[in-house]
């Protein structure tokens with residue numbers, strides 16, 4: 001995905017991020033796990049609209065500085081707008097991570113759902129390591145899409161009858177072979193970090209689970225957040241041919257592609273028909289891998 005493609009993810013990023021973290025868990029990470037007591041300089045690789053900065057800055061010690069790097073100029077404009085009135089110290093850099101070489105050293109380099117979209121994630125991980133000071137920390141927050149897809153319940157929809165998990169797993173495995181993008185990278189990062197020489201590596205799982213219920217005040221934004229990824233537009237039979245071609249180009253047989261299309265269509269129809277009164281439980285189970293640039 002080039003710059004323009006990522007710029008077009010602006011609305012998705014604005015809607016989806018409402019349902020990703022519990023603030024108390026971030027507080028727990030900062031205080032109890034990472035034990036950050038002094039102001040830090042933090043650089044966010046692939047910051048998008050600065051979502052991680054918004055989450056972290058109010059909880060980090062006062063005087064901390066947040067730098068975001070991204071390829072999407074429209075995303076950075078939105079990030080700058082969001083921080084305008086906050087009083088936090090921020091800076092945004094428009095760059096392609098593949099070309100980017102950090103001139104500065106930071107206390108922390110962090111990224112969230114970026115490495116899974118980049119064909120050479122280890123090269124970017126190495127850049128993150130190079131951008132932190134001696135004893136600095138590298139944090140990567142990434143998914144395993146297998147886990148993500150499996151931890152989803154839509155009340156009234158019989159997921160096990162749809163039987164899509166195996167096919168979707170195959171699609172993702174084939175994407176790794178053909179594009180180099182690894183949708184299971186969340187599970188592998190502690191190993192990659194160790195092989196790159198980071199020390200004291202550990203991994204946690206984000207404890208957030210989304211419960212969408214019509215009884216909740218924030219129902220509308222919650223269901224919007226859930227649907228913003230795969231179901232932001234209702235699927236139609238007219239779109240079948242294009243999607244079938246795409247699935248087959250990604251290594252599915254014609255039968256599997258048909259099965260995937262029909263299953264996704266059923267989910268999309270169900271969500272749009274029950275949009276005003278859906279119950280959904282969903283957890284992304286994001287893996288938070290972290291390590292230090294030497295023994296600490």
Ligand SMILES: C[S@@+](CC[C@H](N)C(=O)[O-])C[C@H]1O[C@@H](n2cnc3c(N)ncnc32)[C@H](O)[C@@H]1O
Pocket residue numbers: 006007013017045046047048049050051052069070071072075095096097098111112113114117118
């Ligand atoms: C799924 S979004 C995650 C954004 C943000 N980290 C968040 O969690 O909201 C992936 C981000 O990586 C950025 N990105 C992807 N490839 C990039 C590259 N080669 N150089 C810089 N940024 C890139 C995109 O522009 C996008 O903002």
